[in-house]
Amino acid sequence: MRKNIRIKDIALKAGVSIGTVDRVLHKRGEVSEETKQKIQQIIDDLDYRPNLLASSLASKKIIVFATLMPKASSQDTYWSKPQLGIEKAVNQLKAYGVRIQQFFFDMDDSMSFSVQAGKLLEANPDAVLMAPWAKREAIRLSGKLDEKNIPYIYIDATLEETSPIGFVAQSSSDSGYLAAKLIDWGVKESSLILLIHVAKELDNASHLIQRERGFIRYFEEKKKTHRILKIEVSGTGEEIVLHLKKLGIDPCEVAGLFVTNSKVHLAADCFKSLCVTPKIIGYDLIPQNIKLLKEGKIDFLICQKPELQGFHAIHLLFDSLVKKDTIKKENFTSIDLITKENIDFYNSI
Amino acid sequence: MRKNIRIKDIALKAGVSIGTVDRVLHKRGEVSEETKQKIQQIIDDLDYRPNLLASSLASKKIIVFATLMPKASSQDTYWSKPQLGIEKAVNQLKAYGVRIQQFFFDMDDSMSFSVQAGKLLEANPDAVLMAPWAKREAIRLSGKLDEKNIPYIYIDATLEETSPIGFVAQSSSDSGYLAAKLIDWGVKESSLILLIHVAKELDNASHLIQRERGFIRYFEEKKKTHRILKIEVSGTGEEIVLHLKKLGIDPCEVAGLFVTNSKVHLAADCFKSLCVTPKIIGYDLIPQNIKLLKEGKIDFLICQKPELQGFHAIHLLFDSLVKKDTIKKENFTSIDLITKENIDFYNSI
């Protein structure tokens, strides 16, 4: 039978009523210091753990987690994925009184993050899950949350200058390092390899820089003889070819190509139309990338499980706030290698 | 507030007591046919879903899942991994009254499966989770379970001749196919590639055969010029070299090597001692393999998340038996590619 310690057992041992034990547990009402310490000692000695089923059944409390995320767009569908995980987690926790309130900012509008952050603060949620996109604004928001004693957790990246209760993200530099290993595994010695950033503002995307660092670090550590060429473009595949032309490089010379984010489809489309087939590695299972992967035009997609990040972060908030468990601060998602051969079996949560 | 339909709402609508609704829901006691149909209609119309928290709190029922698994040994620690996932899942479901009763068979003793299967049947569990190892015995056991109306689920593989409510496993042939892609990606054209089975009885390990088939299929489909050499050994790496010598092949000619199970460390150790460095791909994160992977002696380990298989299977049993959800019958785990660079971030559950 279920042999858990109950509030009743503590009350019997302390010679008080269960109402008094409840007051100590929840810092509710008033209990004399002497009685409080006696009860707390017994709680600690017996390692009392509330029955979560009973607790949630009896409690009328609604727990609100607010989320602050980039709005997914037709050009960038990546950000719809953490939503899926968040919604799945909240659905699982619904019976426990957990609800979400979602706030979305426009990545192309520099005021948007601040506006939505303001709304989020007004909502006064129990906890916050956010993607720390605009660094300065995110730091400001986290300061406000600290003042209000509202715990928060990051997904996708973390910010060193702030005090989240945790984060869920992939190690960007290690994923870049692995990309380098894969390219090296597949190309001849002394090949020309492209490292490509596709981003409007590299400032807001420090994880792209980290990926680059990891990638370069591999070749330096291994003393490889490949030629690595870095290219930064803001939005089209054609820009890549223009860069190569300016440098007097024929695209046919490119043996391998690493794009530091989900925009790898732009590069792959571009080389596809040139009938050039370098080894191509990029990130994320967005529809355009999946299509090209299945056509064999992209060789590997590195996935960071955005869905799982959202899912796991909500569960961490729940564990911390409701179950009062100690949670891990650093939660790295696996660096998943997806190919045309294994994609159909890939579970993102 | 929580707006779920309660038993009380159904009782009010049907003009009966909550006790009668409960009796209909659980096919308990006796209710007249007329009253039963009226209540059932309302249950369906309102799509009533029990509050699982309240149900488990009130119910004294203990739900026993029995497991029938190979005993892990010092030479083969793989089978300790599903245990971890099973135990984690059961711990999560403990508050709902779920318990496990575990039965282990010795893979080297042909009677052991039958003996343990007999004990399992005597225990008369609510459901069974098993690894269908000894095919004939497993079929016999599943027939017995069918007679007793005890649902069962497989991990690691499935048996076509039986009627499990589901299985959780990796697609063996697709994982072999991916191994072929990886080897092909990394070796020169027309290389010598070894396909190695390390097993005492191939009969009991049809998934090794499936992996082989997938591996060979890749090269046939792509019309590759590599030379594929199949070797079967029963237990040591030295046997591999003996086979090569009998065929007049110098180990230095081996460019790539694929071992169809977790015994890849035997082959890697062997080639390591010969100071030969083919590309090496095998399965499973057992300690010996992890060590060699981190030393760079094994290039890829394909992982099928045994821990997750156990975890997921328990949750599927719970969803099916307790929540009365419809569960997916075929649950393929992802085909994970693990390297020295991403292993530290790999989460097996």
Next chain:
DNA sequence: ATTTTTTCCGTGTTCGTTCACGAAAGTAAA
């Protein structure tokens, strides 16, 4: 000394469900 206020605590109800007990009505047997 008396009255008012504060502190402290016990008790009862709630949450949604499970399950045992026994009363009432209907049916069958003597």
Next chain:
DNA sequence: TTTACTTTCGTGAACGAACACGGAAAAAAT
């Protein structure tokens, strides 16, 4: 017709926890 048995159903208590209400005792104010 009376007695015994069966069917059907309502009611109350249990599960463990949350939380509101109010009574009793102690402390503070008059």
